[in-house]
Each structure stands twice: as C-alpha cells, then as structure tokens.
Amino acid sequence: MLSVTLRTLRTRWTAFTGSFVALCLGVALLTMMGLALASTITAPERGPERFAAAPxxxxxxxxxxxxxxxxxxxxxxxxxxxxxxxxxxxxxxxxxxxxxxxxxxxxxxxxxxxxxxxxxxxxxxxxxxxxxxxxxxxxxxxxxxxxxxxxxxxxxxxxxxxxxxxxxxxxxxxxxxxxxxxxxxxxxxxxxxxxxxxxxxxxxxxxxxxxxxxxxxxxxxxxDPGRDREALTAMNALLGTAGGVTAFVSIFVVASTFAFAVAQRRKEFALLRTAGAAPAQIRRSVLAEALAVGVLASATGCALGARGAPLLAARLVDEGLAPAWFTVGEHTWPYHAAFWTGLLVALSGASAASWRAGRTAPTEALREAVMDSGPLTRGRLLCGAALLLTAAVLTALSLVGDPSDLLHRKTYISRPMLLITATALLAPLVLRPLTRLLTCLPSAVGLLVRENTATGVRRTAALAAPVLVTVALAGSLLGATATLRQAKATETRDRTTAAFIVTPAAGAGFDADTLRRLRAVPGARVSPTSSTAVHVLEDGVALIRSEARAATPGALAATTRLPLVAGGPGDLDDDSIIVNEEWRRHRVGDRVEVWLGDGTPRTLRVAAVMPTGTGGNGVYVTPRNAPGARVDRVDVAVEDGTAPASVAPALREALGAGGGRVLAREAWLRATHPDTNRTTRLGLLLVLGIALLYTGISVVNTTVMAASDRVRDLAVLRLAGATRWQLLRLTGAEALTAVTAGALLGVLVTCVNLAGLWSALALLSVRPTLTLPWEALGTTAGVCALLAVATATVPAALALRRRPAILAGVRE
Structure with a gap:
C-alpha cells in the first residue's frame, strides 16, 4: 500500500495541492501566533519612566x-x-x-x-x-x-x-x-x-x-501603568481567536477536499477492491496519503512561520496592538503545537473520507455514469444534526437564563461556528432543490446546469461549502457588531432628552466657576454629571465594579429619560442608589453595602432599578456619594418659551475660550455614535481575511480537481454541436450557481445567528434593529464567484483547444 500511496500522490498531485497549501498556511499562521503568544507570556514588565531617577x-x-x-x-x-x-x-x-x-x-x-x-x-x-x-x-x-x-x-x-x-x-x-x-x-x-x-x-x-x-x-x-499588560492581553485574545478560526477553517477545507477526492476516485477504489484489496487497506491508503501530505505541509508551515513571526511582531507594534519594545523570543513549544496540530487536522479531515472509501463496492468499477447517490452519509447527517441541536439548545438556554451572555464578544465570535459547521454538513440535503430553483430559466444552458449540479451534488457541495463558511462568518461577526452598535446608539438616543450637551476640554473637567456661569444662562436648565464607580461584594467572594454617574436627581429627570423598570429618578437621594437588574440585589427598598469610587464604604437603599440593556445601564448616585469625581458632562434642557438658538451662544460664552464644546442633541449623538473597539475591529478583519484566503484556496482547488473529470463531458457536448463559447458559459454558470447557493445558505445562517442576538436584546429591554453587513456579504460572495468562474473556465478553455474526437476518447 505504501507504493500505491506514493504513486497516487505523484499522479494525482492536483487533488492534494489544495490540502497541502491549506495545511501549510494554517501551520505557518499557528506557528507565528504561537511564537507571539509565547513571547507575551515571558515579556518583562515595563520599567519606570517618569520617576526612573527618583529614590x-x-x-x-x-x-x-x-x-x-x-x-x-x-x-x-x-x-x-x-x-x-x-x-x-x-x-x-x-x-x-x-x-x-x-x-x-x-x-x-x-x-x-x-x-x-x-x-x-x-x-x-x-x-x-x-x-x-x-x-x-x-x-x-x-x-x-x-x-x-x-x-x-x-x-x-x-x-x-x-x-x-x-x-x-x-x-x-x-x-x-x-x-x-x-x-x-x-x-x-x-x-x-x-x-x-x-x-x-x-x-x-x-x-x-x-x-x-x-x-x-x-x-x-x-x-496608565497597566497599559502594556492590557495591550498584551488584548493581543492574546486577538491571536487566540485568529488561531482558533485558522484551525476551524483549515480542517473544514481539508475535510472537504479529501471527501471530494475520494468521490472522484470511486472507480479507482473499486478496481483495487476487485483486485482483492480489503476495506481496511483502502482506508489505510487514504490515511497514509493524508499523513504524507500532513507531514510535508506541517514541516513547511513551521519553517514559514519561523520567518513570518518577526514580521508579525513588527506589524503588531506598528498598528499599536503591542508595546513598542515587543519582539518574538526563542521558544520551541509553538513549533511542536503547530506541527502536531497540522498533522491532526490532516488525519481528522481525511478520516471520514477514508471510511467512505473503504465502503466502495467492487461493482463501482463497472459504472460508466458518474452520478452521486446518497451524497450525505449517515455519519455526516448525525454530526450535522447533533451540532444543529447543540447550537439551538445553547442559544435557548442563554435566552432563558442570561440573555446578556449573547452580547459578549467571545460568545458572538465562537457560538456561530456551531451553526455554520452544522449547515455545511447538512448542505447536500438542500443543495439539489436550491440549485434547481436557481437554474429554473427555460434555456438549454439552464437545463444543462440544473442537471449537472443535481447529478454532481458532491462537486457542488465541495464548491459551495467554503463559500457558505466565509459568507456566514462575515455576516455573523460583522452583523453582530453592527447590531450591537445600533442597539447602543438607540439606547443613548432614547435616554437623552437634553437640547444641548456641554463637554469639557479633553481630559479635563468643569470647575465650580464654570458651572456657576452655565447655571446662570437664561432659559437653561443645567444637569451636571460626573463619571465615577461603585463596588459591591457579591456572594461574599466576588468584588464587582460598576461604572456609575453622579447626578442631582431633579436636574437629571429634566434632561434624561432613564429606562426604569421600578422606582423613579426623583427617589434618588444621598442615602440611595439606582442600580440595574444585573445586581444580585435589585429590588426597590433593598439596602446594599457598597464601596464608593474613592473606597469609602456605604450602605445605600435601592431607589430605582434599570434593565440590563446592552451593558451601558450603569449606576446612578448623588454627587455626595462620588467624592473626588469631576463634572465631565453637562446636559442642558431649554425651558418653555425660550428659543434654543439664543441658549447655545450664551452657553459658549459661559464656557470661555478653550473651555469645552457645546453640541446640539443630534450633533452630540452623531459625535458619540458607538464604534467597534479598534482591537476588536482588527481582530475581526484578521479572522475574515484568514477565512477568505482559505475559501479561495478551496474554491480554486475544487474547480481545478473537477476540471479533469469534465473534459470528456465537454467533448461530447462539443461533438453534439455546442460551441466553445456555449461550453465556457456552461462551466462558468455551474461554478456561479454553486457559489450563489453557498452564499444564500451563508446569508440564511447569518440571519439565524443574528436572530438570536436580536431576541437577546429584546429580552434586555432594548429596541433592537437587525443590521446585515450587505457590503461585506456582497464583497465576499463576489470574490468567491470571481475565483470560481475564473478557475472553472480557464482549464475548460485550455482543454477545448484540442479536437473534440480526441477528448471524447480519453479514458479515466
């Protein structure tokens, strides 16, 4: 079997090129990220700066x-x-x-x-x-x-x-x-x-x-003495997420490639079975091929990763994601982790295909027609159903128990993987009717595309699956962040009723004289607030810090509409506090022991309760319970009978030159519209870039592998009278149909994932708006379609340059 394996690798090198490139790239990325992560663990603490010479x-x-x-x-x-x-x-x-x-x-x-x-x-x-x-x-x-x-x-x-x-x-x-x-x-x-x-x-x-x-x-x-450690922690999260997605997508691409390669080689395996090969020998042959590809690709990937790690570290420093002194150190365990992970990915991706190859019957060698019968195996069906059920149960449990968990970054990045994988595994169940629907136009090309995609559903699934994964990832991740941003903006808009918002110069606060001048503006009702925090000890062991605002109750009610589920803002006084439903004790009248922003212990009565919301519904206390806090925002309501146009200049005059900014409500809402954290945004772009790269590899590899099987079919059609242009349109239309089917399934998965997020926001008393990133979805699908059509038509055009009679006589 070893000689058979080596000859197979040599003669069918195109079938293994995609797996080799995917594994090599994955191992290289894992090596680079592993070396960077190892360097953050052993990174030294930054030395003193301002007081380096102080005794x-x-x-x-x-x-x-x-x-x-x-x-x-x-x-x-x-x-x-x-x-x-x-x-x-x-x-x-x-x-x-x-x-x-x-x-x-x-x-x-x-x-x-x-x-x-x-x-x-x-x-x-x-x-x-x-x-x-x-x-x-x-x-x-x-x-x-x-x-x-x-x-x-x-x-x-x-x-x-x-x-x-x-x-x-x-x-x-x-x-x-x-x-x-x-x-x-x-x-x-x-x-x-x-x-x-x-x-x-x-x-x-x-x-x-x-x-x-x-x-x-x-x-x-x-x-900010902890800025380096915070930067390294954020970088660890970014690299860890990217590494997880790399492993996820690479095993998906390798499994898809091996499954398609096995489907192409059914006659070959049937001949071996006819010659006396046992099913176990066939399975060992496929696994041996995966082992050979895995060893070569993993070794090459480790070498590439070693060269790329310093470049990655320099890039992280240039982007401000790592401290200026950060470099990659000498570590060995990342090489072991990446190599063995790559080998495991190769064997895992080929294991399912090897079992299917071992079940090939000798009679398959007698078949002339190549038609996929039962493209969805029992194991694939069970795995897909199990993952689909797991995704549904986890989402339901979160919605019933803790809806805010679905709003956390680690959840909306990792949870969609379950549904994406389940849909990709079960895709052959719906691909045949979906492609028939997409090719329902009454034309000869449409008829041929419909029948070819229906009979070659494995080929269609192999091409549609990576597109599904990439489109679903782009839609789910970018859609989740966009939906959360929109929900937070809606919360801020509903809460802010002031006509003007006054903010101080960067990093400063308002002094008493400035506040006195602002209060003296005719027709203006001023509500100064301060940023602070309170701490509470929950269950006797967990010290929880909650961001808070210090405000005067009467002025607060005039300029802000708090989303309260119990109590009222007028009930707030120096002996009470407004909390949200995340607090363990959040009934009106309960007394809670807290530590104020300067560490002073207090026992306060719960005056009102807010819903959890997107996480921005913090705590409200009076200025007396925020010692040391400086006023950093002033909301201004205009009294009845006063023209807003006359209030704004008076507010600016009260501030004085360089004392701050006066913004109308709409201008302030636009200026403070929530945006994705820069590290999160770069992390999402890195994840999607990796997914799109793998999709390109898979699409190119699948279409090139399929091209050799289509040569005789194209020749027969050419002898039947079809022109070269018609055949090129046919191959391009088939590739485009598969990509479109995968993109539609990806959009469907995106909608289901975002529906869970939408439900969580609704349960948290937020008016959610489902936001789909159509630009990213269109760009991703367009790139996949361009690659698929190009890699399908170019080999076909080269093959059609030969005489049809010669092509029709080619035997597999």
Whole structure:
C-alpha cells in the first residue's frame, strides 16, 4: 500500500495541492501566533519612566482591597486618594519632598495628549534641556518635543504662557512643565510625591495611608501603568481567536477536499477492491496519503512561520496592538503545537473520507455514469444534526437564563461556528432543490446546469461549502457588531432628552466657576454629571465594579429619560442608589453595602432599578456619594418659551475660550455614535481575511480537481454541436450557481445567528434593529464567484483547444 500511496500522490498531485497549501498556511499562521503568544507570556514588565531617577515615590491609595473568606479581593479605584497632608508633613521631616501634580493641558498647535507637570519633577525622568532654560515665573513653561520653540507664546486652557525652553522627548508622554507654584494652583491635590530619604524610614512614616514605591515598582506612579499588560492581553485574545478560526477553517477545507477526492476516485477504489484489496487497506491508503501530505505541509508551515513571526511582531507594534519594545523570543513549544496540530487536522479531515472509501463496492468499477447517490452519509447527517441541536439548545438556554451572555464578544465570535459547521454538513440535503430553483430559466444552458449540479451534488457541495463558511462568518461577526452598535446608539438616543450637551476640554473637567456661569444662562436648565464607580461584594467572594454617574436627581429627570423598570429618578437621594437588574440585589427598598469610587464604604437603599440593556445601564448616585469625581458632562434642557438658538451662544460664552464644546442633541449623538473597539475591529478583519484566503484556496482547488473529470463531458457536448463559447458559459454558470447557493445558505445562517442576538436584546429591554453587513456579504460572495468562474473556465478553455474526437476518447 505504501507504493500505491506514493504513486497516487505523484499522479494525482492536483487533488492534494489544495490540502497541502491549506495545511501549510494554517501551520505557518499557528506557528507565528504561537511564537507571539509565547513571547507575551515571558515579556518583562515595563520599567519606570517618569520617576526612573527618583529614590522613593509615595503614591496615594488607588486600589480597593476587601477581605473575603477566599482571600483579599482588589479593584482599582475610580478616584485614587491623595497622600494625606499629615503624611506629607511627616515625610518632610525625613528629607526633601517634591510634590507631583499632573493635569491635562490644551494648547494651540500642540499635541492632543498634552499633560502638565511641575518643573521640579522633570529631573526624575530624567529630562534634558535641548534649548532654552527652566521656567521662573508663572507665565513661563517648558515643553517636550519641537512643536514649540523658545520665545513663542501659546494659548492654553489655563491662559497664555511663553515657552522658555524645550526638552528632549523621552517617548512616553507629551508634557508641559510649569513652575511649581503655577502647577500647584492648576493641579489637584497631591496624588504622589518624591522623597529623598531612606525607604525604610519612609515606609514607617507612611504606614497604611499611602503606597511606597521603590525599584521597578516606581512604574506604578506613571500614567496608565497597566497599559502594556492590557495591550498584551488584548493581543492574546486577538491571536487566540485568529488561531482558533485558522484551525476551524483549515480542517473544514481539508475535510472537504479529501471527501471530494475520494468521490472522484470511486472507480479507482473499486478496481483495487476487485483486485482483492480489503476495506481496511483502502482506508489505510487514504490515511497514509493524508499523513504524507500532513507531514510535508506541517514541516513547511513551521519553517514559514519561523520567518513570518518577526514580521508579525513588527506589524503588531506598528498598528499599536503591542508595546513598542515587543519582539518574538526563542521558544520551541509553538513549533511542536503547530506541527502536531497540522498533522491532526490532516488525519481528522481525511478520516471520514477514508471510511467512505473503504465502503466502495467492487461493482463501482463497472459504472460508466458518474452520478452521486446518497451524497450525505449517515455519519455526516448525525454530526450535522447533533451540532444543529447543540447550537439551538445553547442559544435557548442563554435566552432563558442570561440573555446578556449573547452580547459578549467571545460568545458572538465562537457560538456561530456551531451553526455554520452544522449547515455545511447538512448542505447536500438542500443543495439539489436550491440549485434547481436557481437554474429554473427555460434555456438549454439552464437545463444543462440544473442537471449537472443535481447529478454532481458532491462537486457542488465541495464548491459551495467554503463559500457558505466565509459568507456566514462575515455576516455573523460583522452583523453582530453592527447590531450591537445600533442597539447602543438607540439606547443613548432614547435616554437623552437634553437640547444641548456641554463637554469639557479633553481630559479635563468643569470647575465650580464654570458651572456657576452655565447655571446662570437664561432659559437653561443645567444637569451636571460626573463619571465615577461603585463596588459591591457579591456572594461574599466576588468584588464587582460598576461604572456609575453622579447626578442631582431633579436636574437629571429634566434632561434624561432613564429606562426604569421600578422606582423613579426623583427617589434618588444621598442615602440611595439606582442600580440595574444585573445586581444580585435589585429590588426597590433593598439596602446594599457598597464601596464608593474613592473606597469609602456605604450602605445605600435601592431607589430605582434599570434593565440590563446592552451593558451601558450603569449606576446612578448623588454627587455626595462620588467624592473626588469631576463634572465631565453637562446636559442642558431649554425651558418653555425660550428659543434654543439664543441658549447655545450664551452657553459658549459661559464656557470661555478653550473651555469645552457645546453640541446640539443630534450633533452630540452623531459625535458619540458607538464604534467597534479598534482591537476588536482588527481582530475581526484578521479572522475574515484568514477565512477568505482559505475559501479561495478551496474554491480554486475544487474547480481545478473537477476540471479533469469534465473534459470528456465537454467533448461530447462539443461533438453534439455546442460551441466553445456555449461550453465556457456552461462551466462558468455551474461554478456561479454553486457559489450563489453557498452564499444564500451563508446569508440564511447569518440571519439565524443574528436572530438570536436580536431576541437577546429584546429580552434586555432594548429596541433592537437587525443590521446585515450587505457590503461585506456582497464583497465576499463576489470574490468567491470571481475565483470560481475564473478557475472553472480557464482549464475548460485550455482543454477545448484540442479536437473534440480526441477528448471524447480519453479514458479515466
């Protein structure tokens, strides 16, 4: 059997090319992603940046820690506590203390992410003066980079300053340094400070009132110290999802290719059976072919993946998905994982085909007509039915138990795979009537296409299946994200009743003077709100953080329509809280123990309850229960009898130059329309790109494999009087019919998947709108159709160049 296997691989190399390319590409991608994932696991922690030269940094408490029977639970505070004044006084006795106050800055012609610092902290990065000198008066400043030069006067949200020097940029921030006195007035209370003293003495003086940071721990005093870890986590999710889709699609393509190849070789297997080969020998022959292809493809894929991994890492860095220092390290386990996965995929994809090959009867060698009888095997039918039932049961359980689970990214990315696989397995049941419906036009070409696709349903299924998978993936994934975005936009539109929304400058908040001027605008009813958070301990072990808004009840009711299922916004006071149905205790009147945004424990009464919605229905508290929160949004309702056109200019005047923006309701809704997270969007595009690439491989391979079987049929039609153009139209129409059938089934699967999401949104009290990504569906189907028609007609055109009598005499 080994010699038969080798000769088969040599003579039928076209039948195995698609499987080889698919496996090789899959193993290469798995190797690249495995090496990248392994490098994230062993990636070092980023070192300190702003305080790399500081001896000791004391930082205010920024983490809530709650003891539980299973150990302490921690969660970041929305409003970190400043270093207490008494602690600062004790530290000054130990040595020099430099207080750090950071605050956002808006400057004409400057970067959007400018941040202000006191000049005395510049030495701890350390920054070096490139030009000019240090600031000495309150109207002087020093900037990083070359966007301003000494002597230039720039307007900022904190007044006009004169640049007296520039610093060599360090790469981690765009900063403006003021004098210490000016920074103390512009910044908030002391969040952190540098102490020139013995660390042990500092820890003794600080006690439990703050955190003492030394060594690499000083990085925790930098802005967003966890950004690298968050980026690596997001990258892991992206690469893991892409790797899963790669394995899923590759095994699908390999299984489809081997199934079609076995169907083509029925006479060959029948002759071997006639010559005395046992069914087990036939099965071993097919598996040996898969093993040979799998070993060669996996080894080649590992080699390609080793070369591609550094390019992938560089691309991830360029796209901002990985930290700038990220590189691929030396690891061996990704090669083993990718190689053996590729081999397993090859054997798994060929196993079903090998059993069908082993059941080939010797009498098949006597058949002249090639017609598929019973293209759906019992095993395929059972697997498809089981997957279809599993998909239905899982969706039903989610809708009954926790509809919000269907809104999670990991669910709407992974769950559709079940229905897609089930539909692809069961597709032969509906392909014959579907293709007959698509070719019902009364014409000779239509009749031939109808009969050819009906008799060669295996060939049609092999061509339609990858199109189905790709169209269904594109529709389900992009449709889910579009539907969720539309649902969130609908929630925001229904909730916002204010005529105007006032937002501060980037990263800033409104001060008391600005709020007083806004409230003084004639005909305007102002509702200032703040971003905050509350924490609750559920079941005594799980510390749950909920995003919240702090608002004054009366003003809130005038500018916002909260989607309440119980209670009312007017019931909110300093002793109560508005929660949503996700909370374990969410009955009006219940008292819940919470920790506020700065870690203060409180026991509050549930005043009202909101539905879960898409996840944006957070918590509402009063400003008294949001200590440290700065007003970051002001909703403005126009009183009866007041013209909105007269209110908007007055609001802008109250803000002053650079104090923020005033947007009408519709303009604000357009500006804040929810968009897909960039990492999620790139991940979806990567997944769909992989699926489309595999589909192209499968379509090309299937049509090329089928071309050799169609040569005699085309010759007979040519002898019967058909022209070359008619035959080319016939082959193109057959390929186009199969692609259209697969695309229609893909759209059907998309609609079913999105129907589950639509039902979940309806159960969560959201007015959902089913959104189908027609552009992506059309583009995917069009690319598949173009590939199929081209790869079907080109071999046919080459074959028809020979004389029909010679082609008709060809024997398989």
């Amino acid at each position: 000791v940094v004391v930082k205010g408490l920024d983490t809530l820690r709650v003891p539980t029977p299973l150990g302490a639970r921690a969660s970041p505070l929305a409003h970190p506590r400043p270093v207490p004044d008494t602690t600062v006084a004790l530290l000054r006795r130990l040595g020099p203390v430099v207080e750090d106050r950071s605050f956002p800055v808006r400057a004409e012609g400057g970067p959007a992410d400018l941040v202000g610092h006191p000049w005395s902290t510049a030495a701890y990065a350390p920054y070096d003066l490139a030009t000019g000198r240090a600031p000495r008066t309150v109207d002087e400043a020093v900037v990083t980079g070359d966007w301003a030069h000494p002597g230039q006067r720039i307007r900022t949200g904190h007044g006009t300053v004169r640049v007296v020097g520039t610093l060599t940029p360090r790469g981690f921030e765009n900063a403006v340094f003021f004098t210490d006195a000016r920074a103390a007035r512009l910044g908030s209370s002391t969040a952190q400070l540098v102490v020139h003293a013995d660390p042990a003495s500092v820890r003794k003086a600080v006690g439990d009132s703050a955190r003492v940071l030394t060594g690499d721990a000083r990085r925790l005093a930098d802005a």
